[in-house]
Amino acid sequence: SIVKPAEEEAYTELYETLYQAVDELRTYGGRKVIILLSDGQDFPLENNPNFPTREGIEGAIRFAQQEGISVFTIGLSARADRENLLRIAEETGGAYFWVYDPAQLRTLYNLIRQQILQEYLLIYSATMAPAEKKPVRVVYTTDGERSEAERFYFSGTIFGMGREKLDWKGFLFIPFSCALLWVLSLCRFEQKKALPSLAVTNSSSRKTQVHELPVTKVKSEITIGGGPSSDVTISSDPKIRETQARISVKGGVYTISSKSPIKINNRQVTTKVLRSGDLIKMGDTHVVFDTGVVKAEVQKVKKSSKRGEGPKKTSSRRTGSKKAVSKRGRR
Structure with missing residues (x-):
């Protein structure tokens, strides 16, 4: 049976658990989504052996962004930390909801499912012209309704530097890379095993x-x-x-x-x-x-x-x- 712990013994590893969920989900293909049901409160256990290295909310959000995983957050009470739950959802491409009646969860899950099924995949070829930051705006209009979103990205020519900062020293890596490839070609590597x-x-x-x-x-x-x-x-x-x-x-x-x-x-x-x-x-x-070589063996x-x-x-x-x-x- 499940026993509710005493208040001084209770803890919630919200951010580290979210980071771990992203780590386990990222190896699967296709569109990946995490639904986070929580009050948004993070009460970490000091010296928790399961999490010797802490990533925090910043690390969890950054990891989800890198892996292209959206997090849909659901606040389960009136005391839910709306600010953090909203931040996690918005910065990972998800959405924030709040419900006070568990019976509404089925409707909410169907709403999230329909939203994912109606998504579009947009591919944008970034330019390499130097600039401090570049905006990308997406505008969608249907049935007289207009929606838009804007994000910024940073891009440089070589090593993140603009053309005005480049000199001949920036191209020294080319002969160095060729020499490194030549050294590696002389090394003998162990043959990859056929089976895992x-x-x-x-x-x-x-x-x-x-x-x-x-x-x-x-x-x-x-x-x-x-x-x-x-x-x-x-x-x-x-x-x-x-x-x-x-x-x-x-x-x-x-x-x-x-x-x-x-x-x-x-x-x-x-x-x-x-x-x-x-x-x-x-x-x-x-x-x-x-x-x-798993595929070949299968x-x-x-x-x-x-x-x-x-x-x-x-x-x-x-x-x-x-x-x-x-x-x-x-x-």
Whole structure:
């Protein structure tokens, strides 16, 4: 059952939770919208282990703007912080509403849905002529009604400088870039793995093992932990629990979750959509996630199914038993 905490124990991580929602939603395609139902009050918990680095309202709004995610805010009481809720909505391309009757939420959700379905996508080619700031105004007229909006953007020629500030020093980067490309061409890079994988490195032994992850529907979740029942067993690290985390896949998107906070890219979280190169730290062990050539492998699975290969044969070749995964993970 849900128990209401005492007033001195209650807290609301509004802005950090909004930032986290944008981070989890940005990997999906299409039009993305967040509906925020709140009183607009932010009461952060001091030294909250889930948010060691704080972004605040400025960081949450800036992150949503960068990812093109609109936030529609709904004030749920007469005491709602209208100023902050209105600011979040306007600066991210959403809208602010207030309701005092929960029964009105269904109507409000349909209103937001209709507004999104009636949106237009406008593409504007910005000029590079130097100016302090440039306005862009959009005017829409229908049935005698006129609506308009205006925004400003900044643009320069090279390195954000106008033509009057350019000199020969600004072009030194060209030979430097060519030299850097030549140096990189001499480097040998490790070949990308065919399947999504986890590279597990223990800080004490310095040994790395690579474990491939499932890309079919036969096995949509794996467990990581120190116990023998885990799919990926890390027995050399006593700080890792028997089942430390779970990685699930849906629609080609991998999501890691854990009951206790784990550190991913130096940020403590309990759940996160994984991207290639994400660094996961569990105890004294570092785990690097790699997406691999997922699309190519999925196509191979589909082609083999058409040729009459049974699903069991395909799945055993992709996922295999726990022992098979461990053998493939050793270098």
